[in-house]
Amino acid sequence: TAGAFGRGGPSRSKNRKSKRAKRQEMEQRRTREIGGVRVPKGDGTTVLRLRRGSSLADFAEKINAEPAALVTVLMKLGEMATANQSLDEETFKLLGEELGYVVEIVSPEDEDRELLESFDINLSAEAEDEDDEDLEARPAVVTVMGHVDHGKTRLLDAVRHANVTEGEAGGITQHIGAYQVQIDHEGEQRGLTFIDTPGHEAFTAMRARGAKVTDIAVLVVAADDGVMPQTVEAINHAKAAGVPIVVAVNKMDKEGASPEKVRGQLTEYDIVPEAYGGDTMFVDISAIQRLNIDELLEAVLLTADASLELTANPDHEARGVAIEANLDKGRGPVATVLVQTGTLRIGDTIVAGNAHGRVRAMFDENGQEVTEAEPSRPVQVLGLSAVPRAGDSFLVTQEDRTARQIAEKREAVERNAMLAKRRKRVSLENFDQVVAEGKIDTLNLILKGDVSGAVEALEDALLKIDVGEDVQLRVIHRGVGAITQNDVNLATVDDAVIIGFNVRPAERVNDLAEREGVDMRFYSVIYAAIDDIENAMKGMLKPEYEEVELGSAEVREVFRSSKFGNIAGSIVRSGVIRRNAKARLVRDGAVVSDDLAIESLKRYKDDATEVRQDFECGIGLGSFNDIQEGDRIETWEMREIPRV
Structure with missing residues (x-):
């Protein structure tokens, strides 16, 4: 037998086949085939934690799958997205349900805590390690x-x-x-x-x-x-x-x-x-x-x-919150920060949101320079690389490099989250494609303001405006400071409207905007801007129409004409019958035809434009000749419904 079948005989070949079959069976149990693509599946209780604005590539990495396979799965679910495109929470939950996973989007607080812990900064552990004798009244x-x-x-x-x-x-x-x-x-x-x-x-x-x-x-x-x-x-x-x-x-x-x-x-x-x-x-x-x-x-x-x-401990590195920030022409980014614990001193390296830098100077509410700020003390800080947002937490780090790395990572995370958040529409198709195909109308906005908190609040309010699915709103850029040529160039490319809140254009920007036909609006009260944008979006809506009945006539006698076909000798029972109005023919309560028009209208031998109630007339319905005595001719028109 060994000589006939080679070393090992038929049993080894049979074992190889059975192992291969087992592997295939296990693979089938662990994966699921969707549209010809095998994707690892969960048991319906497996929890996946994803950051805000994650992409399909991030999801694929979590479940050890190919991103291209997930793109295919998403297409089967009726959504279009690339592997590296930031997606919103709803889409991930839809994908998770299909594959047997429970998707949880990490909250911004947890996300930031995990980021800081990766740099060996644990704020909660610091608070727990403090002894009562370290704490002082604030x-x-x-x-x-x-x-x-x-x-x-x-x-x-x-x-x-x-x-x-x-x-x-x-x-x-x-x-x-x-x-x-x-x-x-x-x-x-x-x-x-x-x-x-x-x-x-x-x-x-x-x-x-x-x-x-x-x-x-x-x-x-x-x-x-x-x-x-x-x-x-x-x-x-x-x-x-x-x-x-x-x-x-x-x-x-x-x-x-x-x-x-x-x-x-x-x-x-x-x-x-x-x-x-x-x-x-x-x-x-x-x-x-x-x-x-x-x-x-x-x-x-x-x-x-x-x-x-x-109480708070004033003896360690400062932690707190940026209350407000703005861009000063002479001094650069200026942030009003509230120290919550620790003491902030001139020369400290700080990171506030996506901004970082070394504290060059501090001022109190009266404009007097101060050298240090203890807990519950608000101060204006100079020296940041950018304008932080109102509400961003700040902390002091030992090294400039650490502060810069934290700020850069926060910026990347925030950018992905904003990409997902700003895609405010029904499907996940690319905005430009959707607009080009005429599926929806999109109002693109660029927001510029004097302080970051006002810009953020305006954006939040604008994104909540909902006038239906026909019109969408997209904030393509926001920033603090004067409107610049870069803003106008971006508005030119994306057909955007620039909204300026308590800011004006920089030098020569007005001329450029006029040349390019860019619409710039300026406001000093925020709700005026919100009202204008909402009205503009309502104006972009496709008009809605409703059918309005004009009049009806009863057919008394049918006259046959070799030139005009059958003519309905009628009496107007209600309203008015107008020439060229849309019409339908009703017989015994059932509609015989509703795609008709009053092509000819006569009073005796004279042509008439319209005939009113209780008058007799002759009505011609063009090539439609199926008219009988007792039929009812109803005329109507479509009128636009005014938007509320």
């Missing part, structure tokens, strides 16, 4: 919230004796500022840090971000106006952040002021005054007359002492 951080025009900025004026409303459009706060004031409380100097948040609903994201760094919220309610929608919004932000609330009932100097009405309204939102047996302090004030301002500050300090234990 001032409370107070956010002033409330409805637009209820006097938040006036209240801050009264607190810090500086008038900042005069230079603001419409008396509405457009920037976020942070200020520290010193108060004499029970013979001791106590500090309070105030964060001023804008009042319009477009700044919801800003206000929520302000609450994250806040210890106490001061809710300003006008005594003559009562609880308004943004008052409720502010209450929800404060409750979500878990911070105690002190209510300032403002405008007590005005006629019709009713503080008791305000107290009664707020009890509906679980804010019960101490006088009613609750635990919320109410202070009746007048910001203009500076009435009871000291009592309000006293209430804030008492609430902080009763409800909070505010």
Whole structure:
């Protein structure tokens, strides 16, 4: 046998076949064939964690598959994407369900924590390692919230004796500022840090971000106006952040002021005054007359002492939040930062969001230079490489290289996330392809503003505008500073509209925009920009039409003509019959034909343009001759429905 079949005989060949079959069987169990492509499959409970804005290549790496195979799978699901294209959460969840995986998108906080841990920076571990003897008392951080025009900025004026409303459009706060004031409380100097948040609903994201760094919220309610929608919004932000609330009932100097009405309204939102047996302090004030301002500050300090234990370690490297940032012509990027723990000093290397640099100078709210900033101290910082966003966390690093690497990685992650976020449409096809094919209309925007927080808030508000699936909005670029030639060139390529908020074009930019036909719009109040963009998008919508009945006629007699075919001798029963109007023929309640037109219309022997109710006429329906006595001719037209 060995001689006939070679060494090993037929049994070894049989074993090889059985092993190959087993391997194939195991491979089939581990994978799934979709459209001729084998893809590793999950059991329906396998969790995949992906970063925001990840691509199919990242997904493929997690499940040990070929990216090209996933592109094919996505095509079978009706979505088009390349292997390296940033995709949104919905698409990944759809793909995960198809392959048997539970997809979780890592939150921005977790994402940033993992990034810092890769550089051996563990903020939570630092906090846990601190001993009680290392901690010192720090001032409370107070956010002033409330409805637009209820006097938040006036209240801050009264607190810090500086008038900042005069230079603001419409008396509405457009920037976020942070200020520290010193108060004499029970013979001791106590500090309070105030964060001023804008009042319009477009700044919801800003206000929520302000609450994250806040210890106490001061809710300003006008005594003559009562609880308004943004008052409720502010209450929800404060409750979500878990911070105690002190209510300032403002405008007590005005006629019709009713503080008791305000107290009664707020009890509906679980804010019960101490006088009613609750635990919320109410202070009746007048910001203009500076009435009871000291009592309000006293209430804030008492609430902080009763409800909070505010401590921080000032002896290690500084950590905190960028409250606001802008681009100054002479000084470059300027960021207002709030130190939350540690001490920030001149010469420290810091990274704030996507920006990094060495602290060249620091200034307090009065423009005075300071050398160090302890916990709860807001300062303006010079020396960053770029303008950070409002709400970006900052930290001090030992080396310049570490700060630069963290900033670069954050920038790459943010870029991918924004690519996925800004693809606001139904399918995942390329925007330019979709627009070229005429499937949707897209309004491209370039946003430029004087401060980063305002630009971000404007973008968030614009992306929430929804006028249906026919028209889409895309923010192709945003930035801080004057409108430049690069912005105009980008707008020329992508047919974009440039929105400038509190900024103007740089030199010779106007001429270039006129030559290229680029539309530039300038605003000083954000909700005016939002209204204009929403109206523009509604104007881009394809018109909607509805059928409107014009009139109907009853056929009394049918006349046969060799020249015109059958003529319906009719009487108009309702409305008006017009020549060339669309028509349908109804017989015994059933439509015989609805693709007709009144091609000829006569009154006796004379041609008529229209015939009104209760008059007789002769109606010709062109080549359509199936007309009988008793039929009903209905005429109608399509009218455009005005957009609401």
